[in-house]
Amino acid sequence: MKRSPVTNKKLGFNTKAVRSGTFRSKAGEHSEALFLTSSFIFESSQQASDRFDGADNGMVYSRFTNPSVQMFEERLAALEDGESCLATASGMSAILSLCLTFLKSGDEILTTYSLFGATIQLFENILKKFGVSIKYVSLIELEEWKIEITNNTKLIYLESPSNPLNQVVDLTELAKLAKKKRIISVVDNCLCSPALQKPLHHGVDLVLHSATKFIDGQGRVMAGAIIGKKNLIEKIKNVTRTSGPALAPFNAWVLYKSLETLSIRMNAQSKSAKQIAEWLEKHPKISRVFYPELKTNCQFEIAMRQQSKGGAIVSFELFDLFPETKNLTAWKVIDKTKIFSKSGNLGDTRSIITHPSSTTHSRISKYFRKKSGITHLLVRLSIGLEDVNDLINDLNEALS
Numbered sequence: 542m543k544r545s546p547v548t549n550k551k552l553g554f555n556t557k558a559v560r561s562g563t564f565r566s567k568a569g570e571h572s573e574a575l576f577l578t579s580s581f582i583f584e585s586s587q588q589a590s591d592r593f594d595g596a597d598n599g600m601v602y603s604r605f606t607n608p609s610v611q612m613f614e615e616r617l618a619a620l621e622d623g624e625s626c627l628a629t630a631s632g633m634s635a636i637l638s639l640c641l642t643f644l645k646s647g648d649e650i651l652t653t654y655s656l657f658g659a660t661i662q663l664f665e666n667i668l669k670k671f672g673v674s675i676k677y678v679s680l681i682e683l684e685e686w687k688i689e690i691t692n693n694t695k696l697i698y699l700e701s702p703s704n705p706l707n708q709v710v711d712l713t714e715l716a717k718l719a720k721k722k723r724i725i726s727v728v729d730n731c732l733c734s735p736a737l738q739k740p741l742h743h744g745v746d747l748v749l750h751s752a753t754k755f756i757d758g759q760g761r762v763m764a765g766a767i768i769g770k771k772n773l774i775e776k777i778k779n780v781t782r783t784s785g786p787a788l789a790p791f792n793a794w795v796l797y798k799s800l801e802t803l804s805i806r807m808n809a810q811s812k813s814a815k816q817i818a819e820w821l822e823k824h825p826k827i828s829r830v831f832y833p834e835l836k837t838n839c840q841f842e843i844a845m846r847q848q849s850k851g852g853a854i855v856s857f858e859l860f861d862l863f864p865e866t867k868n869l870t871a872w873k874v875i876d877k878t879k880i881f882s883k884s885g886n887l888g889d890t891r892s893i894i895t896h897p898s899s900t901t902h903s904r905i906s907k908y909f910r911k912k913s914g915i916t917h918l919l920v921r922l923s924i925g926l927e928d929v930n931d932l933i934n935d936l937n938e939a940l941s
């Protein structure tokens with residue numbers, strides 16, 4: 542195997558996106574090969590033994606090492622400016638692996654109500670069973686984070702921007718707080734991707750991704766990833782090596798190729814999203830628009846300090862035209878769109894319209910929905926690569 546000569550950290554984002562993390566076989570393939578194999582052969586018993594005990598860092602078994610997965614991990618680590626990356630089968634398995642590694646019975650996670658629905662369910666329905674306690678604060682209130690830390694807090698976990706309300710927190714301040722108290726801080730960077738925001742630059746310990754979203758960007762495969770200092774990633778790898786949420790080589794290959802266009806997609810999708818958010822803000826049937834790059838957003842300054850663009854997610858709340866029938870106002874608008882896909886996913890080249898309270902956030906309790914501000918009048922858009930005027934016309938007709 543020949544490794545790519547491109548390892549220079551100072552290279553630009555797009556150069557790293559197309560050139561980093563490559564290794565080629567003796568055939569000299571230009572487009573990186575797909576290593577669809579579960580295991581690897583050894584030249585001798587000595588080599589087998591060395592591979593298993595780590596003296597030789599060659600491939601062993603695809604539950605823990607595979608060249609296609611490693612190429613994806615190295616490229617994503619380069620884009621997040623992290624030392625190391627671990628890829629997993631989904632975003633949720635990345636979150637679970639993180640918790641299994643750093644928490645034990647009696648420990649506490651300090652987190653926020655503004656989380657993806659399944660993350661809250663994982664914390665509430667699964668982790669609590671193992672004696673881990675979960676404390677929630679308002680994402681945007683730094684004072685609350687400060688007050689709620691205890692001696693048992695071992696992990697600070699958040700999304701910024703959050704799904705679906707695009708709330709943010711000052712990452713530098715939060716990372717400082719975590720460092721002072723020696724707590725591991727983790728940011729789910731799913732809505733921005735490294736093309737728009739690099740939490741590690743703000744002092745956060747670990748960045749987490751649902752790579753199913755913008756990193757794939759075309760709605761094809763499931764994956765997750767965690768990026769950070771090598772010593773922390775190695776600890777998580779020790780857990781996943783035996784617990785087994787390995788990323789499939791084919792999915793890794795798809796994602797690796799997707800990273801090549803990440804910045805171009807994120808910038809184009811963000812540009813359209815901003816235009817749509819500004820248009821929605823003026824619409825008489827809409828009471829509020831949630832988008833980080835709107836000047837009217839009270840968190841505009843913090844968001845623009847840490848994000849280069851607002852991202853491709855726009856959420857809005859409607860005035861209730863049918864208060865006697867819950868969901869009808871939002872469902873009518875959603876069902877009338879023709880171009881937007883009605884789906885629970887986000888981060889695709891095709892625009893998606895979602896009703897979070899009856900889909901992605903329907904399985905969390907009313908209490909959590911209320912605390913995170915997700916009402917039945919909230920609609921989430923994930924803006925894709927269609928012509929923006931077609932998307933605005935589609936929304937205009939649906940709203941009328």
Ligand SMILES: Cc1ncc(COP(=O)(O)O)c(C=O)c1O
Nearest residue numbers: 631632633657704731751753764
């Ligand atoms: C912000 C965020 N984090 C994590 C996840 C979970 O990722 P996955 O669906 O890849 O397991 C999602 C899924 O929608 C998400 O939106």
